[in-house]
Amino acid sequence: MKKSKNMYELINNMEFNLEGYEIQELSDIEKQNLKNNFKKKKLNFKKIVTVAAALVLTVGIFSQTETGKYVYAAFESKVSKISYSIGKSLGIERNIEPYSNVVGQVREDNGVEVKLGEVIIDKDELIFSTIVNANKPVEFARFDTEIFINGEKLTNYSMSGTGGAIDDSQETIFMVDSVDVKGIELNKDVDINIILRNMNYFDGKDEKKISGKWEFEFTANGDELAADTYTLPMNYSFNIDNLNYNLEEFRYNPVNQKIIGKIRGESDKDYELDLRGQDNLGNKVVFSLRRMSDKNFILAYENIYGDLSDKAASVTLTPYAREFPKKSGKVSGEFKKVGESFTINLKSKTK
Known part of the structure; x- marks a missing residue:
């Protein structure tokens, strides 16, 4: 290239x-x-x-x-x-x-x-x-x-x-x-x-x-992947303008690690979301917006720092966001913190 x-x-x-x-x-x-x-x-x-x-x-x-x-x-x-x-x-x-x-x-x-x-x-x-x-x-x-x-x-x-x-x-x-x-x-x-x-x-x-x-x-x-998939109920939310973002489930398997949520409220604005933080071992962790449709969204783990460690007992994350443009297809502007930090206990996930 x-x-x-x-x-x-x-x-x-x-x-x-x-x-x-x-x-x-x-x-x-x-x-x-x-x-x-x-x-x-x-x-x-x-x-x-x-x-x-x-x-x-x-x-x-x-x-x-x-x-x-x-x-x-x-x-x-x-x-x-x-x-x-x-x-x-x-x-x-x-x-x-x-x-x-x-x-x-x-x-x-x-x-x-x-x-x-x-x-x-x-x-x-x-x-x-x-x-x-x-x-x-x-x-x-x-x-x-x-x-x-x-x-x-x-x-x-x-x-x-x-x-x-x-x-x-x-x-x-x-x-x-x-x-x-x-x-x-x-x-x-x-x-x-x-x-x-x-x-x-x-x-x-x-x-x-x-x-x-x-x-x-x-x-x-x-x-086979279904047999190795675990889920963990979540109940964490944060607000951006008139919108409430509620994180409802953490789903984990060797291929994907996702956080699934819903949006409540009405707004003429859309936002790009990130969850940033680290696990209890000190490894950096990032979840980024994978999909958004109607009132549902998925945040997926990004492998930019390697796999989510199988040895990690918990991850602590903070939500960040920036506004999607209304006309241009390009996102501009800096991410801003939009909520308090929260912790996911990975050891409590179940099939």
Whole structure:
């Protein structure tokens, strides 16, 4: 990559829905740590790329029908030689492979290869990783996404993502997306269909589009992760203007650590939230706004200082916030303290 700026522009959290995508920038503290660790993260990524012997896909011709089949010609796939785990992409140091469903499907359309690598189901969240070979330098890419669970199309869902270039050519990038999913039965296999359409990308000067369709069908489940998921009721609140933010539940497993809350009151303003503090061992801890929809929000643990320690007995946090702009998509201004510190007793979490 030519400039580190491009990398952490790509790995910003992104919030978007079916009507379009809106980039959610990292908080100031995240940006600084990503800048400091940029070279290190790039080297770590190369370590986990696995290059196998050249693979030529056998010719497979599938008729395009109403059931969603496609025509897929034989080609030598670049992305089939690359594997990139969800854990590494999210900066998770602990081993989360037991919870991952490996898909490994490759699709090609209009000169763009897309590989669906891994999928993780975490209760009401679907996480999936893709590797994209654009065959041209790109600084940023996104797709219009459709998702079907057991044949039913998801609607009005929110989606966040992270991604980056694999090497200095910037032709091949990795992406990891997280989607709100409600009502998945975790104790059995579910049929999932992910359709990516129209790659929108930025070439350094302008945003452009490559029309196409990349469709994946597979079966996955989240029973193992569900068995290792713990919850802890919470009852802490703070006020910003006329809004009351109430933290209701802490949910923990090896993949995600989330604080789930609700907003009460009415206001014409929206806010970006952070919870900052440390655990009882002295390790820094940050939870940042992952999603907000209607009156619900999720704050997720950020791995900028490493994993949340399994040895920690408690974490003490303080809420900070800054206002989202009404017109511009960019957040400006400093975070300000908006509430008193509080402590979560991690040892009291239950399944």
